Amino acid sequence: MSINTAPSTTDLTARRRAGIAAVVPDLRIDWSRRTGISGTTPTLQVVVNSKLMPEQPVREGAYRAFRDLDCEYVRYVPWFPYPHMSVPELDPPTATTTSWDFTFADPPAIDFLDATAGRHPVLNFSTIPAWMFVGGEDVAYPEDPDGIFWRYNEGTELRDPSGRELGDYFARLVSWYTQGGFTDELGVRHESGHHYELPIWEVLNEADLEHATTPKAYTERYDVIVEAIRSVSPETEFVGLGIANPSANPEYFEYFLNPANHRDGIPLDWISYHFYAAPAVAEGIDEWQHTMFAQADGFLATVRYVESIRKRLSPSTRTMINETGAILGDDHLTAWGADMGPDPQIPDAYWNLAGAVYAHLVVELTRMGIDAVGASQLVGYPGQFPSVTMVDWETGAPNARFQVLRLLRDHIGPGDELVEDPLVATVGSGAGAMRRVTQLPTQLAFVRDGVRKVLLVNRTGSDTTVPVHGAAGGTLAVVDVASAGGPVREARVDSDIVPLGAYAVAVVTLPHGTGA
Numbered sequence: 001m002s003i004n005t006a007p008s009t010t011d012l013t014a015r016r017r018a019g020i021a022a023v024v025p026d027l028r029i030d031w032s033r034r035t036g037i038s039g040t041t042p043t044l045q046v047v048v049n050s051k052l053m054p055e056q057p058v059r060e061g062a063y064r065a066f067r068d069l070d071c072e073y074v075r076y077v078p079w080f081p082y083p084h085m086s087v088p089e090l091d092p093p094t095a096t097t098t099s100w101d102f103t104f105a106d107p108p109a110i111d112f113l114d115a116t117a118g119r120h121p122v123l124n125f126s127t128i129p130a131w132m133f134v135g136g137e138d139v140a141y142p143e144d145p146d147g148i149f150w151r152y153n154e155g156t157e158l159r160d161p162s163g164r165e166l167g168d169y170f171a172r173l174v175s176w177y178t179q180g181g182f183t184d185e186l187g188v189r190h191e192s193g194h195h196y197e198l199p200i201w202e203v204l205n206e207a208d209l210e211h212a213t214t215p216k217a218y219t220e221r222y223d224v225i226v227e228a229i230r231s232v233s234p235e236t237e238f239v240g241l242g243i244a245n246p247s248a249n250p251e252y253f254e255y256f257l258n259p260a261n262h263r264d265g266i267p268l269d270w271i272s273y274h275f276y277a278a279p280a281v282a283e284g285i286d287e288w289q290h291t292m293f294a295q296a297d298g299f300l301a302t303v304r305y306v307e308s309i310r311k312r313l314s315p316s317t318r319t320m321i322n323e324t325g326a327i328l329g330d331d332h333l334t335a336w337g338a339d340m341g342p343d344p345q346i347p348d349a350y351w352n353l354a355g356a357v358y359a360h361l362v363v364e365l366t367r368m369g370i371d372a373v374g375a376s377q378l379v380g381y382p383g384q385f386p387s388v389t390m391v392d393w394e395t396g397a398p399n400a401r402f403q404v405l406r407l408l409r410d411h412i413g414p415g416d417e418l419v420e421d422p423l424v425a426t427v428g429s430g431a432g433a434m435r436r437v438t439q440l441p442t443q444l445a446f447v448r449d450g451v452r453k454v455l456l457v458n459r460t461g462s463d464t465t466v467p468v469h470g471a472a473g474g475t476l477a478v479v480d481v482a483s484a485g486g487p488v489r490e491a492r493v494d495s496d497i498v499p500l501g502a503y504a505v506a507v508v509t510l511p512h513g514t515g516a
Helices: 011-017 057-069 106-115 164-178 214-232 250-256 285-313 347-369 399-412 422-438
Strands: 034-037 041-047 074-075 182-183 189-191 200-203 236-242 270-277 318-326 372-376 417-419 442-448 450-457 463-466 477-478 489-492 497-499 505-509
Touching: 041 318, 041 399, 057 106, 057 399, 074 318, 164 182, 164 214, 200 270, 214 236, 214 250, 236 250, 236 318, 236 505, 250 285, 270 285, 270 347, 285 318, 285 347, 285 442, 318 347, 347 372, 347 442, 347 450, 347 505, 399 450, 399 477, 399 505, 497 505
Parallel strands: 041 074, 041 372, 200 236, 236 270, 270 318, 318 372
Antiparallel strands: 034 417, 182 189, 417 442, 442 450, 450 505, 463 497, 477 489, 477 505
């Protein structure tokens, strides 16, 4: 291992003010120093919205790219702003009628289940019918199935405190997709003809936000729903929590992960939680890069804390961080009334920056042993979080965020042998702080099927170069502002000095038998 003397903090500050990337120290990877085997899967989430319905031009392009990506652990979430697509029983049963109707729920669900056949998709019909809550019967959902309705998700206390009504609802919903249909509350059989396998089911979404659900109430609802679904789909695994703000809500993990708080026999297969880097509305793209990576590093501290709780209380439980991404400040408020307008002015480089933030998180979460890291989300559009989309909301063509996931999907994943970070090996526990201060590229060295690779992430909007000893004669696969949403660019590496464009995410594949 060796490292050149780094420039002084004064020099680095001057370079940043001049728009020049930080000097990258000459770090040598010791390929003999293996730190473990990766178990981390880069993946994404598909949030159901009107753009994924039949006859929408976005749907065809988005799903063409999605099927080609072929990821494991993709999260599928019909949710409350679209009641017709997420709740197939919108009105409570009466003495003579029920309202079961999958007209709008089925088309996107079947597209997704067909596209993920043979994988391990994670389904989450996350919305409890409003009428199941005290006072929820007064919620007047819109007639237009494409309308965005933010007020549907109201109520805090279930009208049936035993949870039986809730469990029966989810058992019927799952039976529709796994058992060819179900018998409703009045004894009437509804046939679907569907016989899909549901490997993983996530129970509800963002309990810390939706319905003001307490840790105790969420755990009780989780147990009821899991028991009901297992009665019709006994092989299904379950994901719990889906916490929106884990750093502010550690009590959810403390309560939920304690087996003593659950009914006998309830599995704790997985937990999930979320993160979005979100710059302030007043900031521009020159500030976004600093804010987003700083927030990402803060989130990594939260992950370490949550991991300590998980390992103490339920070490066999696995973790998926299944909403991970970036969202702009004015878009972040859309759900509460703000609006980016019909033609959001989002700089092209933003998509590369967002992709770089995701890649940085994948690197660090791989080192921590997190099982799945899901980019959010396949399709967003004006009125429905346009700054989180991974495809063009008019054509469905991938943007740079999607292509970064493609690059990671093709080059890194479970089974890779991880190699010690040379910066950590050189400067010790202060390496993370040094990387933040100097804006050094994120780096992960690993071995896949005997081939040495290095993943690099340029955390700045400036071009830079990175010394990778032994890289000459190898290949480079890269997504940067030049490639944008186009195909991952591939090139031969002519020297040990690897160029990285602004916000570049790159994988250097070394020639066989090389490397210091």
